[in-house]
Amino acid sequence: MALETLIESLPSLLDGLIVTLLLTAVGILLGTTLGVVLAAGRSYASRPIAYLILIYEKVLRGIPLLVLFFLIYFGFPQIGINLDAFTAAVLGLGLRSSAYQAQIYRGAINSIPEGQIHAAFSLGMSKLKAIRHVIIPQMLRLSIPGWSNEFTILLKDTSLAFGIGVIELMRQGRYIQVRDSSLVLIVFLLIALIYFILVFSANRIMRVVEKKYQMAGYQAEAHR
């Protein structure tokens, strides 16, 4: 009987999984795009702009994600910005991730020796060419471990969207629990397993990517 309920509930878990994956995909896309721009801004833009970016990063890294969600979802309507729960969650995930990712990219840029730019200049490359052909390819390679770390964090953090009512994996789990409370342990263990498989596969895939783009002998600094 309980088993039947469990099997009947599986499609709803799949629905939840899809929402979780959507949150992850859109969130990481926003975080990466914004993160690269912020990192470039801090390294190459004028002082006041770089300073503003620094403050943005500090603030977003200093606020718990759940509070950020509440601020966006419950607080913003007070100033006329009404977002549905999913959009609010994606925005929160993306903004917070951008603050962490900016640090990854800036760290990568800073770890590229100045001599690389000098060598590019000595061949007659302009600043833009040097950034494009020398700095960015190296920066991206150096950022892979940090980025994949950030990806799995964001994937796990999507579970907090539960707190503002997004119907993702955790929320679907709660619905099943409400329908049949005897299933609660097995359902959340199952959800844990789903997350574990997602995180595990993401790590595996990123490790392959990392290997493929590794600069031979030039060990990217992994923060794990």
Add this chain to the structure above:
Amino acid sequence: MAADFAQFFLNSLPDLFNGLGYTLLLTFISITAGFFLGISLALGRVYGNKIVNGFCVGYIELIRGTPLLVQLFIIYFGLPSIGIIFTPIQAALLGLSLNSAAYQAEYLRGAIQSVESGQMSAARSLGMNKLQSIGHVILPQALRISIPAWSNEFIYLLQYSSIAYIIQVAELTAEGKFIAAHTFRYLEVFAMIAVIYLVLTIVSTEIIDRIAKRLSIPGIGAAKQVSLREG
């Protein structure tokens, strides 16, 4: 308007302080419990036999591979179905500690391995046994090296303890939600909460930095990590 807000802020303070107390309690107890469990796991990984090592790896990977919220749900909602019942605060403390242990174990393992080989040989050549070598030579260095990572872990717990709100612990975020729901002043309340967390984050980073400086030995663990979060 400003006076109104000031009044509102003052009225909210007692509740917020209550919540803050729980937040700090969660953070301090979990980081401490997580530290001792984490050290055991790290030593198990480096020095344990195959079975011990396998167990430690399994534990660490399972915890790091799943969201904290799932862990809390399993402890708070799941375990009662097999007769193990916790109060919200107990469940939160247990969940945060078990979670933090896995992350701390990984920092510590990295640190231990980075000082391991030569230092261990030197200690053993003086006639220390393995346990003495670990206690007197390896750990004093490894712990210093892992201070920056540990500082990140502290901030992580401080922030993620807010998740305990979801299992009804009356910590800072929960108090904020409570006040907001009764006054409909969501923006002000959550902005206040955000500022409190921000200040806590900045102040604790600063304090740990100072401790690290006081404890530092020339040449050991100078490099501050760039990445702040571990996945």
Add this chain to the structure above:
Amino acid sequence: MAMLEVKDIYKSYGKVPILKGVSFTMEKEETKVIIGPSGTGKSTLLRCINQLSPPDKGQVWLDGEEITNPKTNINKMREKIGFVFQDFNLFNHLTALRNVSIGLEKVKKIEKDAAQKRALQELTRVGLEAQVGQYPAQLSGGQKQRVGIARALAMDPDVILFDEPTSALDPELIGDVLDVMKSLCGKVAMLVVTHEMGFARNVADEIIFMEGGIIVEQGSPKEMFTNAKMARTKEFLGRIGALYGEDETGG
């Protein structure tokens, strides 16, 4: 008109003056060696010439164009000035072959195949045809520096500036690099900052002795080594001779 003309260069870092009015000229295919104690601004001088560190005062002319003029397209000029770095500065993310071809591809806009063919020629010229597919971290110091030289050569420069090209190398690897440099003599103009006295003595058309940010004396190797006019030159050469004996590395 000289090919390269350096006129009265001044350069300070903060308040510390490094170069205090340096002038000299170079002809096509000439080999000039700059010697002198450490910290006398030799490397800074090279960096002032290709504007990696623009001088505070003074002019640099190449083929009748003033490099130091802000209106000059500095990137165009740098194509004509090869630079070989003390610490190689090979591009870490590229193979030896691509390190040599990237300037041809991206700056000179030569088609990829042709650029790589040319790169292969240059790598063969420095004896590294077997290492084309390797990344910088897989090469020895001597091999890295020869890739660095090939990278500079591939651009067909008028002059190549060598900034202590062997000082980061283990002694047994220096010879290979000096041999390559010697083989370039008379084919391209070279301005070499080095402590290798054997090389200076046997290969240079002219030696410049710098100390304290100025040129103390310049002349042919024979004049400088046997008949230096200035006491400071004599003292320096005496000291370095005592240090290295009758050093004939690369001689």
